[in-house]
Amino acid sequence: MSDALSRRMNPLERRATFSIASIFSTRMLGLFMIFPVFALFAEQEFSNVTGIQIGLAIGAYGLTQALLQIPYGMLSDRFGRKPLIQLGLIVFLIGSIICALAESIEMMILGRAIQGAGAVAAVLTASVSDLVREPYRLRAMSIVGITIGLSFTLSLVLGPLLAEFIGVRGIFWVIAGLALFAMLLVWLALPPITEQRFQREAEAIPSQLLQVVKNTQLLRLDVGVFILHAILTAMFVAIPFILRDEGGMDSMSHWEIYLPVMLLSFVLMVPLIIQAESCGRMKMVFVGAIAMIAITQLGFAVYQQSLFLLFILLLLFFTAFNVLEASLPSLVVKLSPADKKGTASGVYSSSQFMGAAIGGAVGGFFFQFYGYNGLFLFTMTLALIWVALAATMQKPMPWSIASVAVGPVLASEVAELEHKLCAYEGVFEAVVIADEQQAYFKIDRKLVDETALLEYFKQVREK
Structure with missing residues (x-):
């Protein structure tokens, strides 16, 4: 592979990045399109609605999302990324339909909570790490992040526009359609994840939470x-x-x-x-x-x-x-x-x-x-x-986190290897995980990249 090609994501990585970004964006549109229109809708639609109930309906998705996103990530390690993403989107779809049919503010709050229970953000992020090589993950996540930001912006404009033509209940039906579209993207566009493994850079480890x-x-x-x-x-x-x-x-x-x-x-x-x-x-x-x-x-x-x-x-x-x-x-x-x-x-x-x-x-x-x-x-x-x-x-400080696969490492070697790796210019922290055969670095990317780190690691091991 030439130097020019090696500096670009391959077609599978580009497909993975843009399909995951699209799935993220459909969920963002679904969660935020009602923000600018819901309060007025609730006042007109439901009798004796209170400010607290309006606030609960707008923000209820956040509670279930916060509670379930880490469990979703852990379950995806066991049952696979794509099945958990599809499960989350099905839950999101059900919540959207409940909101569209809601005849009371209490049912609306329940629907919004169920929407949030389709908490697949962590699973999608882990999928980026599964499908994109380490040197390109920052670029891939940047594309995903830009897409999420644009989706949020678009949602605040689309909400009032759609409400004018199809009403707020119609918006929830559009959101349900977006959930179906996202499910199709998972099925048809998201590449198969053939080498799934636990991603320390993208997934939470319960034992580290307190630290x-x-x-x-x-x-x-x-x-x-x-x-x-x-x-x-x-x-x-x-x-x-x-x-x-x-x-x-x-x-x-x-x-x-x-x-x-x-x-x-x-x-x-x-x-x-x-x-x-x-x-x-x-x-x-x-x-x-x-x-x-x-x-x-x-x-x-x-x-x-x-x-x-x-x-x-x-x-x-x-x-x-x-x-x-x-x-x-x-x-x-x-x-x-x-x-x-x-x-x-x-x-x-x-x-x-x-x-x-x-x-x-x-x-x-x-x-x-x-x-x-x-x-x-x-x-x-x-x-x-x-x-x-x-x-x-x-x-x-202008630091990034990088990782390289280092092969078998004895537990007795870890401390000395970490000390030597930190001596390399541009490396400010190094952690070698022997069980994972992986080294994690905090680096200044203007001074060092993953390829140089891997070569230096090999030199250190040979000495």
Whole structure:
């Protein structure tokens, strides 16, 4: 294979990457298309509905997703990735149909919880590791991440547009159709996984959970993503009412606000991400984005009467939100121990979904009893707590996590090998797992790559 070809993913890896990205995106659309339209729908459709019930219905998917995603990953190790993905999509389909047919807010909450119970995110991530060679996994996951971000943006625009033509119940039928489409992708597009194995970089290890939770740097990120998604979910209990009642917008035209907001927020996000990742200003940009979240929440709390101001506040919020959504997973990798990336990512994802669940319920409570102002003062307080936590985190270094297969290693060799590997320029941590015949590294990719590491490992062994 030529050098040019060796630097590219092969056709099977590209097929795997884009099929998994597509499956992820269908689920994201299904979970988030109702965010901008559900509160108004629930008020009109269900009698005596409360703010708490609206918040529970919006965020209920997060609770079951948080509780079940790690068990799904563990079951997929035993029964296979594709069967568990299909099972999760069937559960998601059932939940979507229940929501479409729901005659009460309680049934709607149940349906949303069942949607979240199709928690296949960890299984899909492990499938990337099964099907894509290690040097290209970061690229593959970047493609998946970009697709997820675009799907979230599209969902906020599509929700109001579809509601105008087919209603919110129609949206749930569309979501059910997306679940069927995703099942077809698993069957027809996702390549067979012929060499499935446990992926320490993509899957959680129960025995590591306590160590990861006790890591104060990672805990800051877990609390942070919890707060971010709690704020997001709580906001959508109130924002549709504010746009209608204070902004004077018909509920079916809310997409006219969300479309320019989301497009402009992506444009504004790009230079901030470049400053963070390429110019070594990650912490400054990160803390600044959190502070901007707090400022926007204060803005929503004190002034809602101007549609132009609402537009500016939403634009600033989603610019900061997109920066944080892009930065947080990167920070998890930078701050995670080399052999605990999968567990750290699992705890992080569970925190994210739990934040959505708690944010919906508690945000609904504040909205019900204290109105717009009370809800946004609550979310502002959450953001200020996060500012304090983020300001005290250590400065992130530009490190990545890599792994190489090293063949049989004696347990007695491990400590000395790790010491020698850390002496290599660009390697800052090395963990050799003898049972897995695998070495895990924290590296600076500008100085070293997996091929060089493997060659150096061979040299060390020969000496």
